[in-house]
Amino acid sequence: MPAQITVSVDGAERPVPIGTTAGGLLIDELGGAARGAGAIVVARVDGELRDLAHVLTAGAVVEAVTIDSPDGLAVLRHSTAHVLAQAVQQAHPDARLGIGPPVRDGFYYDFDVATPFTPEDVKALEKAMQRIVNEGQTFVRRVVTDDQARAELAAEPYKLELIGLKGNAADAAEGAANEVGAGELTIYDNVGRDGQVVWKDLCRGPHLPTTKLITNGFSLMRTAAAYWRGSEKNPQLQRVYGTAWPTKDELRAYVDRLAEAERRDHRKLGAELDLFSFPDEIGSGLAVFHPRGGVIRKAMEDYSRQRHEESGYEFVYSPHITKSALFETSGHLDWYAEGMYPPMHLDAELDADGAVRKPGQDYYLKPMNCPFHCLVFRARGRSYRELPLRMFEFGSVYRYEKSGVVHGLTRVRGMTQDDAHIYVAVDQIESELALLLTFVLDLLKDYGLDDFYLELSTKNPDKYVGSDEVWQQATDTLRKVAQDSGLELVPDPGGAAFYGPKISVQARDAIGRTWQMSTIQLDFNLPERFGLEYQAADGTRQRPVMIHRALFGSVERFFAVLLEHYAGAFPAWLAPVQVVAIPVADVFTDHLHDVAARLRAQGIRVEVDTSDDRFPKKIRNAQKAKVPFMLIAGEDDVSKGAVSFRYRDGSQKNAVPVDDAITEIVAAVRTRAATP
């Protein structure tokens, strides 16, 4: 009888023979699934993820990890990345390996190859991967010494570099921790059915027991270049992105989700619904809003102004350009110059010999509004009685974003921030922040976003200004305010800008994507640089703290987020055309003109479709334009002084008295109802 040890599964102690593996226990003994939806792919042993082949030691606490759990999916994707790498090296023996970690919804693997992969290459790689999967290769872990690893991987320069970085893998590159952990080095061998090692990779693991578990739920998605270890100073490798799921059905569902995101793409909807465009003549990242987009934007801005007014903000205005002196004072030219449009040099005068008689001035387009607001603060002496002093501006700013990052309305070179700067005394920070966070969340909810979490960015100990005490107090205050909101709070240690900590509000949209929306940022630096002061109750001069706060981020970006969130079907209060009135035949148009006039008198945006199109075509047009209300009138309606609704979802309500119809529409707009 073999010697026994005791291990613990699901909180229960259990004797097992020495040499029992995690898989032997969980699958063979306890009958866990080896295949299919709930397949056990690895085990968590004493809190660490281990291969199923891991041999248990006495006292081990063992837990099954199934393929459909977050950890299980990551293992599946990581193993699939290995299969990809094997396929690449089969087809391109000179390809050198970078790193290949799992990422959200999938994985990637970086390769150094002479020529980038073509779409045909990718197709061929997918086929080759399927062959490897079907072959049922096993993943076998093997501990090696540094020297052994160097010998075996002599042909893999990137892997050798990672071996040298062992223990600092987290610093080495995003994902590199998958190759080398802090402890011992391991190599994973892929073993074919004949027992021969067909491929191997330096890897920390764990992995699936066999490639069979990958089934056919994977797909290669795209290729792109990526810098080795994420630095633009390093060579570029070819990155292949893929996705992997426990089943083909889940893969299909994922592909459908991507298609849904594509249908909602604000760049596509913006063109289809005639909202905005980016004429080449203007330049990259510079948008024009068309009338329909303009109406939406105006409705967004009007409501924002109204709410700011109600909440004690004062409205200021500042110019788009300024002499360089302002940005010298603010420090922007020291640490942000490369993000700014280059200066216009004006007013220089030369004498007849070409020598400078008058030196001239550099003018810059503004990348930020805050320095201007500081000048407003400084325009006269300030009293503690004025604080908190809340300045608001829809301020247009220009930033020279790198050409490769410009993206639709979400990353532009010219944008309008709904920017506010609030000047407070130190002892007002907490109450003002609490007020502010409530204000921000309430307003976002009014626009239809209601699923939030917060991120708290705290001091980077290597780079900051201001005293430790004020940082500590401000950070504690931000944290307290965030916690009091009851929302999930995600820490972002070291993520703060040098001049102060911040909270950012992340919002999830209708299909679960998260967007960074508002930021609330404390600033100890600018008040200092501008020498801002107020006179306190005791007669002393004190320095205010400044709070930066953009709620939409930028109007353009928020517009894009809402457009995608609603898939173009804006709630009635934001819809560019709120009502389209459609006569069944020409003789009924007068009736609809009367109704339209009454709606218009209530501020409703209404059109009567008097075009030559036939009735069903008019319905189709209004439907495609995502108009919330269609009002239809035929003989039945006119004779009763009524009108019929067709809503955006296709439902109908017939023969509604005109007064009732008007009341319903006006109410939906006034209350900013989410539907229709």
Added chain:
RNA sequence: GCCGGCAUGGCGCAACUGGUAGCGCACCCGACUUGUAAUCGGGCGGUUAGGGGUUCAAGUCCCCUUGCCGGCUCCA
């Protein structure tokens, strides 16, 4: 900024290995008027992003510029 791909009338697309631009929608004109997602007919519209080159001949091949797309880096 870097790597790769792309660029044909307002939009979506077509034009074999280079042989001299075509379709649908939209738009304009006309006819028709029919109760819930496409009535019929006619017409306008492109020096194929811009510039340069190869060739007897370039939308198709080469170079540069601009813009777009996907990543990388960046997002104070």
